[in-house]
Amino acid sequence: MREATPKALHVRVQGRVQGVFYRASTQQQAQRLGLRGWVRNCDDGSVEAVLCGDDAALEAMLAWMAQGPDKARVDALDKTPAEVPDNNDFEVRQ
Known part of the structure; x- marks a missing residue:
C-alpha cells in the first residue's frame, strides 16, 4: 500500500495574534499533530505559517x-x- 502524499497549506492569521504566544503555541500544536513546516510574524501584525501533513x-x-x-x-x-x-x-x- 502506498503512503499518502502529504498536503501543504499556506495560512495567514489576522487579528490579535502577535505578542500572545501564538507562534510558540502553534509550534507546540503542530508538533503534537505530527505536522511539519514553519510559523512567523509578519510586518502587518498578522502571522503566517506553512503546514504540511495529512x-x-x-x-x-x-x-x-x-x-x-x-x-x-x-x-x-x-x-x-x-x-x-x-x-x-x-x-x-523570525
Missing part, C-alpha cells in the same frame, strides 16, 4: 488556529495551497 492533522490544526491560544483574537484565517516544505520538523521563524 488531511486529518491539517483540519485539526486549522480548527485550532482559528481560535489560537487564550489571549489571541483571530479575526480571519486565510489558506491557500503551498509547496511542501523541505524541513522535517516545525519551526518558529
Whole structure:
C-alpha cells in the first residue's frame, strides 16, 4: 500500500495574534499533530505559517488556529495551497 502524499497549506492569521504566544503555541500544536513546516510574524501584525501533513492533522490544526491560544483574537484565517516544505520538523521563524 502506498503512503499518502502529504498536503501543504499556506495560512495567514489576522487579528490579535502577535505578542500572545501564538507562534510558540502553534509550534507546540503542530508538533503534537505530527505536522511539519514553519510559523512567523509578519510586518502587518498578522502571522503566517506553512503546514504540511495529512488531511486529518491539517483540519485539526486549522480548527485550532482559528481560535489560537487564550489571549489571541483571530479575526480571519486565510489558506491557500503551498509547496511542501523541505524541513522535517516545525519551526518558529523570525
